[in-house]
Amino acid sequence: MDIESAITWYRDSQFDAADMQRATGLSERSQRELLKLGILQAVPQLRTATRLFDARMLKRAALIYPLNKHGGFSLQLSGKMIYANSIIESLLFSTIDPWLVYNRTGAKQRAEQEWHWLTSNESLTTKPSDYYVAVINGHYVVAGWIDNLVAYGHLTDDKTDIVVYRGAVWDELIQPSGDISEWSDSELHPRSALTGNSRNFKSRNATEAEREAFRQALDSPISKFSVNASLTLRMAMRRLLRFGGAAL
Numbered sequence: 001m002d003i004e005s006a007i008t009w010y011r012d013s014q015f016d017a018a019d020m021q022r023a024t025g026l027s028e029r030s031q032r033e034l035l036k037l038g039i040l041q042a043v044p045q046l047r048t049a050t051r052l053f054d055a056r057m058l059k060r061a062a063l064i065y066p067l068n069k070h071g072g073f074s075l076q077l078s079g080k081m082i083y084a085n086s087i088i089e090s091l092l093f094s095t096i097d098p099w100l101v102y103n104r105t106g107a108k109q110r111a112e113q114e115w116h117w118l119t120s121n122e123s124l125t126t127k128p129s130d131y132y133v134a135v136i137n138g139h140y141v142v143a144g145w146i147d148n149l150v151a152y153g154h155l156t157d158d159k160t161d162i163v164v165y166r167g168a169v170w171d172e173l174i175q176p177s178g179d180i181s182e183w184s185d186s187e188l189h190p191r192s193a194l195t196g197n198s199r200n201f202k203s204r205n206a207t208e209a210e211r212e213a214f215r216q217a218l219d220s221p222i223s224k225f226s227v228n229a230s231l232t233l234r235m236a237m238r239r240l241l242r243f244g245g246a247a248l
Helices: 003-012 017-024 028-037 055-069 075-083 086-095 098-103 108-119 208-219 229-241
Strands: 131-136 140-145 148-155 162-165 202-204 224-228
Touching: 003 098, 003 229, 017 028, 017 055, 017 229, 028 055, 028 075, 055 075, 055 086, 055 224, 055 229, 075 086, 075 131, 075 162, 086 131, 086 229, 098 108, 108 229, 131 148, 131 208, 131 229, 140 208, 148 208, 224 229
Parallel strands: 162 202
Antiparallel strands: 131 140, 131 224, 140 148, 148 162
């Protein structure tokens, strides 16, 4: 498939289970489990039709995979950690997008750089602008740039759920208002939102003592598991479109 055809195919945003596995590493079994949990949503269609996912679901799955596979977090917890971070699901998903980069106007140098990362045969490497999601000391859930990580929640004691911090996530995440139905490209739109129990987020206000404890943990972490979300998405897009000789 040539580049023009691949980009047109991507624009249609309908990927089957094999496409999903090639791009993200998630097995069909894990895909089905994420559907049952309400972390992923399939493209609406006839029950007898092949199950398809759109680009947002594929990108969400791409970041769930390393958290689950290498971090040991459950599929549900991994999905909730990704979904709770608005920068990942809005800015990052929009920035690392083959169709948008291919057609982007303005910020020409940046767009050309992103297109080069996507299509080049060069090995992908980390960039200063890469965005990360991490768990510090098995407790704090943080995200941001390598020198500016911000806590937006913490794991429960049994490591099965995330408690998000008010003021660090969108208010809509904690208490959906039902007034976003027209935000067709938003992660909070019903077609993109988590469903069922997965959509319920516990929340609290972080105390000053907790903020200080986090700062100390970030300065001198006992343990740190991190995923370079930007690099992961670039690799997933390469594998999806079979650009640059990408392989799992």
